[in-house]
Amino acid sequence: EIVLTQSPGTVSLSPGERATLSCRASQSVSSNYLAWYQQKPGQAPSLLIYGASSRATDIPDRFSGSGSGTDFTLTISRLEPEDFAVYYCQQYATSPCSFGQGTKLEIK
Amino acid sequence: QLQLQESGPGLVKPSETLALTCSVSGGSISGTYYYWGWIRQTPGKGLEWIGHMSYTGTTYYNPSLERRVTISIDTSKNHFSLRLRSLTAADTAVYYCARVHPIGVGATRYYFENWGQGTLVSVSS
Numbered sequence: 001e002i003v004l005t006q007s008p009g010t011v012s013l014s015p016g017e018r019a020t021l022s023c024r025a026s027q028s029v030s031s032n033y034l035a036w037y038q039q040k041p042g043q044a045p046s047l048l049i050y051g052a053s054s055r056a057t058d059i060p061d062r063f064s065g066s067g068s069g070t071d072f073t074l075t076i077s078r079l080e081p082e083d084f085a086v087y088y089c090q091q092y093a094t095s096p097c098s099f100g101q102g103t104k105l106e107i108k
Numbered sequence: 109q110l111q112l113q114e115s116g117p118g119l120v121k122p123s124e125t126l127a128l129t130c131s132v133s134g135g136s137i138s139g140t141y142y143y144w145g146w147i148r149q150t151p152g153k154g155l156e157w158i159g160h161m162s163y164t165g166t167t168y169y170n171p172s173l174e175r176r177v178t179i180s181i182d183t184s185k186n187h188f189s190l191r192l193r194s195l196t197a198a199d200t201a202v203y204y205c206a207r208v209h210p211i212g213v214g215a216t217r218y219y220f221e222n223w224g225q226g227t228l229v230s231v232s233s
Contacts, residue, residue, distance in 0.1 A: 035219040044223035099155040
């Protein structure tokens with residue numbers, strides 16, 4: 001099973017700043033089969049990015065995904081107040097799929 | 109807009125069977141390439157895929173849970189269900205149902221396009 005390690009565990013930023021979240025895989029994720037999800041308190045995760053860089057429906061373009069192989073990044077270009085949440089990556093190149101442990105993005 | 113809603117008991121005794129149902133509205137379970145699945149979340153293990161099923165009955169389960177899990181679909185009611193047997197405290201979690209987007213032939217590669225709000229299940233005597 002591919003193990004995903006997200007860093008940092010928690011990041012504190014201010015609205016308007018740029019956020020860069022990392023997801024590192026224990027082995028190469030073929031065909032960039034990697035997704036990102038956002039989870040707000042008391043809510044389910046929601047899909048942001050699939051295929052490492054494709055935005056899901058209705059996701060603002062301030063969210064972007066990049067990377068390949070074992071290193072992937074989620075970037076939020078200018079943080080809005082509603083972006084402060086926990087973010088998870090998921091690899092789906094091998095089954096069972098696996099999730100990272102999450103990065104909490106909190107307001108500074 | 110597609111919506112999924114889990115229902116079922118919030119408290120189950122050890123060794124018993126958990127039965128959850130996910131009702132789907134705003135779209136049909138039938139006749140699409142999507143699969144319908146379950147994921148759970150715990151503070152300790154994080155997010156864990158349980159399994160998913162097509163409307164035609166093809167199923168995929170997490171090997172770690174396969175001996176205890178059954179997913180079924182009722183297209184007439186537009187809902188699908190999860191049964192998890194021989195519960196222990198380690199099965200205490202928030203359970204989510206989801207619409208699963210498969211990649212390519214079969215559904216061994218997949219991501220979760222839509223989620224229900226989740227339901228907390230506690231296993232305790």
